[in-house]
Amino acid sequence: EAGVTQFPSHSVIEKGQTVTLRCDPISGHDNLYWYRRVMGKEIKFLLHFVKESKQDESGMPNNRFLAERTGGTYSTLKVQPAELEDSGVYFCASSQFLSGTGAGNTIYFGEGSWLTVV
Amino acid sequence: EDQVTQSPEALRLQEGESSSLNCSYTVSGLRGLFWYRQDPGKGPEFLFTLYSAGEEKEKERLKATLTKKESFLHITAPKPEDSATYLCAVRLYGKLTFGQGTILTVHP
Numbered sequence: 322e323a324g325v326t327q328f329p330s331h332s333v334i335e336k337g338q339t340v341t342l343r344c345d346p347i348s349g350h351d352n353l354y355w356y357r358r359v360m361g362k363e364i365k366f367l368l369h370f371v372k373e374s375k376q377d378e379s380g381m382p383n384n385r386f387l388a389e390r391t392g393g394t395y396s397t398l399k400v401q402p403a404e405l406e407d408s409g410v411y412f413c414a415s416s417q418f419l420s421g422t423g424a425g426n427t428i429y430f431g432e433g434s435w436l437t438v439v
Numbered sequence: 440e441d442q443v444t445q446s447p448e449a450l451r452l453q454e455g456e457s458s459s460l461n462c463s464y465t466v467s468g469l470r471g472l473f474w475y476r477q478d479p480g481k482g483p484e485f486l487f488t489l490y491s492a493g494e495e496k497e498k499e500r501l502k503a504t505l506t507k508k509e510s511f512l513h514i515t516a517p518k519p520e521d522s523a524t525y526l527c528a529v530r531l532y533g534k535l536t537f538g539q540g541t542i543l544t545v546h547p
Contacts, residue, residue, distance in 0.1 A: 352533070363538060364537040365537070366534040369534055412482055412483070420470070426488065428473065429485060430484075430485075432482040
């Protein structure tokens, strides 16, 4: 079974440009999450989709970040225009369920998209 | 504010030298405490989820335990391949709140 896949794995862009990150969750996982780790900091939550709906976007830093999830399948995270402080690694994660204690509540992470803004 | 604190920040062990990593948390409405392993340049790899105080889970040389305020990841007779960053995270409704991680290095 394929895990969470992210594209691109690495991206270097200039300040002011636009970058779009893509995430394909594990098949059948309704819950999709975006997280970010910037240099020297812990991994931080950005937002959470349940199917195609944004359940929680409290971690989105500002309106330069736009996340979408088309048809409840893959998701994209667009940064426009990119700033230097946006550099870091962006992780996507997915889970089947939200509540309970079974294996379906496990949150699986992708390998990350490493973004460098110069 | 919900907080997760991991200690120590870094731990160096000799192969076979058992030890424990700590994760303390202050959250209300905990819906699971997760342990992940992260290798350089990779994403977090799921290890365990604990849901209630007193719960324990084991996998090979790793054993995770949970109390009402903290969790421990015990590593028994570690091997060099156990070297990685170990991340602890607590789950509220949907999102995970992570600690800074413990960088574990096991020398042969």
